[in-house]
Amino acid sequence: MLILGGIICVASAFIGLCIKKIYKGRMQFCCEMEKFIELVVREIESSKTPFIRIVEEYTTLSSNDFCNGLKCYIDISKTGVLSADKIQSISWKTADKNDENIIKSMLVSIGKYDSKTQLESVRKSLDMARKRLDFQTKKYNKEGVMAFNLSVLIGLVVLIIFA
Amino acid sequence: MKPELKKLLSPSIYNNTYRLGNVTEIRIRIGRSLVVLSRTRRVKCDYICSKSDIEYVLAVASGHSLYAVEESIRLGYIACEGGIRVGLVGEAVTNNGVLVTLKNISSVVIRVPTESGHISSTILPILNNFTSTLIVSPPYGGKTTLLREMVKRISNHDQDILVIDERNELSATVNGIATLDLGDNTDVMMGVDKVSCYESAVRTMSPRIIATDEIFGNREIDCIIDAKRCGISVLATVHGSSIDSVISDKNYARLIPIMDNYIELSILPKAGTVSEVRCNCLC
Numbered sequence: 217m218l219i220l221g222g223i224i225c226v227a228s229a230f231i232g233l234c235i236k237k238i239y240k241g242r243m244q245f246c247c248e249m250e251k252f253i254e255l256v257v258r259e260i261e262s263s264k265t266p267f268i269r270i271v272e273e274y275t276t277l278s279s280n281d282f283c284n285g286l287k288c289y290i291d292i293s294k295t296g297v298l299s300a301d302k303i304q305s306i307s308w309k310t311a312d313k314n315d316e317n318i319i320k321s322m323l324v325s326i327g328k329y330d331s332k333t334q335l336e337s338v339r340k341s342l343d344m345a346r347k348r349l350d351f352q353t354k355k356y357n358k359e360g361v362m363a364f365n366l367s368v369l370i371g372l373v374v375l376i377i378f379a
Numbered sequence: 380m381k382p383e384l385k386k387l388l389s390p391s392i393y394n395n396t397y398r399l400g401n402v403t404e405i406r407i408r409i410g411r412s413l414v415v416l417s418r419t420r421r422v423k424c425d426y427i428c429s430k431s432d433i434e435y436v437l438a439v440a441s442g443h444s445l446y447a448v449e450e451s452i453r454l455g456y457i458a459c460e461g462g463i464r465v466g467l468v469g470e471a472v473t474n475n476g477v478l479v480t481l482k483n484i485s486s487v488v489i490r491v492p493t494e495s496g497h498i499s500s501t502i503l504p505i506l507n508n509f510t511s512t513l514i515v516s517p518p519y520g521g522k523t524t525l526l527r528e529m530v531k532r533i534s535n536h537d538q539d540i541l542v543i544d545e546r547n548e549l550s551a552t553v554n555g556i557a558t559l560d561l562g563d564n565t566d567v568m569m570g571v572d573k574v575s576c577y578e579s580a581v582r583t584m585s586p587r588i589i590a591t592d593e594i595f596g597n598r599e600i601d602c603i604i605d606a607k608r609c610g611i612s613v614l615a616t617v618h619g620s621s622i623d624s625v626i627s628d629k630n631y632a633r634l635i636p637i638m639d640n641y642i643e644l645s646i647l648p649k650a651g652t653v654s655e656v657r658c659n660c661l662c
Contacts, residue, residue: 264449266442269554296389297431297438327438330480331446 221378225371232367239352239360241281241310246349248282249319253342256326260335267326268293281310289323300324312352318344383461384491389435395426405489407432418493418649436487440465450570453480454546462492462551462559492551492559493524498532499653505640506532509588510659511607513634514616515625516644521651522616523548523592525644527559529614530590534562540614541586543576544569548592577602581611590614600634607637622655 252274259265271290275283285308292302303323308316322341329337380397388396388405396402396415404416413424440457441448448457457465469484498506505512506529514529516522527549534540542565544550550557550567557567568580573591581589589606594615603613617634619625622641643655 260446264444264447266444266447266554268442268444293443297435298443327441327444327446329446330449334446 217378218375221375224378225375228367228371228374229364232364232371235363235367236356236360238310239356239363242312242315243349243352243356243360244280245282245308245311246315246345246352248278248280249315250342250345250349252282252286253319253322253338253345256322257335257338257342260331260338264331281308284308285319298323298327312348315345315348315352318348381461381463381491383459383463384489387436387439387459387463387465387489389432391426392428392432392435395424403491403493406486407436407489408486409433433484433487436465436489437467437484449480451547453478454570455481456546458547458551458553460553460558464490464492464548464551466490492527492548493521493651496528498525498528499656501653501656502529502642505529505642505656505658506536509533509538509612509614510639511613511637512615512640512642513594513625513638514614514642514644515619515622516616517620517646518618519650520644520646522644524651525642525653526590526592526614526616527561530565531560531562533588533614534565537564538587539585540565540588540590541580541584542567543571543573543580543589543591545571545573545576545592549590574598574602577606581606581609586611588612588614592616593618594631594634600631604633604637613637622657 255274256270259270268290271286275286285306288306289303292298303320306320318341322338325337380402384402385393392407392413395413396405399415399417399422401417402415403418406414407428409428409430411428413426413428415422415424440459445452451457452467455467457467459465466488467481467484468486469481471478472480472482514522514525530540530542540562542549542561544567547569549559550561550569551559552567552569561567566584566586568576589611594600594603594617603615607613617625617631622643625631626635639659641657642653645652645654
């Protein structure tokens, strides 16, 4: 019975850890997205760097889920015109759909306008990215951490009961 | 076909052009037949170009970033890898009467540069002891190709040359790197009008020779005369049917006394044919 209780305790803690990881993944995605879009604004503002070059340089510095999605963008760009359909096919494992839509809509619109219009558009994406980062951070700190703590507690209670 | 050129073409355009060897120019006009030029012939294809063909060229040529090339779009071209130039026409967007950019691009012309590597023996005496030289050529005469080759050879003779490459035709600079060889001792000022360049770069770079394409207008002639007075030799080109037509043209009257040598090009039998050289240098 004690062993069974121990297994349930560990399993419960593991489930809590997984839930926490999901929230953390979303928060980290938003963090990367915000950092990237901020870089895009700076690069366009200061030196009108071509977007592909910004993406290539950014993805060589990091290796995570967000960068892997951007690498898909580079692969698509090599085939010719970047249609909205092709960009919509990019997916990120750790991202919330609403967060994914922000970066996707930016990728669809990037490179189609003059610098002034492009900057306005990217800055709007940056504002949205910052709001979502704020939202996901709060969710992680509240729900993610709480889910882990609760699952550990439940596991311990079960262990005590079985003991 | 050069890989840099292939990259620019939509699959439909590529399928209609890859069989034609030595492509030097491709003209894409919305709703019109595709036209392809090689060194020896002009071919009008059955394929009718569409807006998506032009969008494809623009997307690839700009690196999917129109904002990055907006300045050159305003000047009517995009410089690409391999020295390829994409000329554009469309609807002008103005602000207080000043051209800001182009939109609704209706035609593009993709020009593939030729780096000949060869120079007529009649020009060699000028290169060996270079003094101010004017290249006279009709359109498509090969003056830019010759100018580029002469710059490279003079530069490789340890002469510091400043190239004023207003429309990025000579150096084909992409992301700060010249994709066409202009020699070991060449400095390139790209994307700036000649007059502004004379005022700044000539003073800061201390060239022995200035090279520039398509002299036009009194202000540019004034700058050349000024440079010559400072002891700088000039290598330049002008549009003209013959040396005599330029000499007798009152617009170039002030330029003639400072030029020591003249090279006349012809498009027959083919572009780049040197039809006459007048050399006043010590050769």
